[in-house]
Amino acid sequence: QVQLVESGGGLVQAGGSLRLSCAASGSIFGNNAMGWYRQAPGKQRELVGIILSGGRINYADSVKGRFTISRDNAKNTVYLQMNSLDPEDTGVYYCYAESRRIAYWGQGTQVTVSS
Numbered sequence: 001q002v003q004l005v006e007s008g009g010g011l012v013q014a015g016g017s018l019r020l021s022c023a024a025s026g027s028i029f030g031n032n033a034m035g036w037y038r039q040a041p042g043k044q045r046e047l048v049g050i051i052l053s054g055g056r057i058n059y060a061d062s063v064k065g066r067f068t069i070s071r072d073n074a075k076n077t078v079y080l081q082m083n084s085l086d087p088e089d090t091g092v093y094y095c096y097a098e099s100r101r102i103a104y105w106g107q108g109t110q111v112t113v114s115s
Helices: none
Strands: 002-007 010-014 018-026 036-038 047-050 055-057 067-072 079-083 091-099 102-105 109-114
Touching: 002 055, 002 091, 002 102, 010 047, 018 036, 018 102, 018 109, 036 079, 047 067, 047 079, 079 091
Parallel strands: 010 109
Antiparallel strands: 002 018, 018 079, 036 047, 036 091, 047 055, 067 079, 091 102, 091 109
């Protein structure tokens, strides 16, 4: 079992920044994939950024150059630094982790970007 707890969401003006954190506990290890997805109102959940096993990082095209995902294995925490935020980035951001071929999700944190 893996538990994920997100923090750091909120309301920010366009052009601003936010940093999301996701603390993992349970059967999670440094080589497990961890990342972030988001879901805007009326849309499907989509990948934002992910650190794959082996360390490769993938980003959605819409956030490349603005968002940075990182991980502190000692703290079992993954971060998402979001800069130059746009109203299109508004949504619920979910932490994701995979352990032993099972996907785990956090409860989600709301990010709202005002224009």
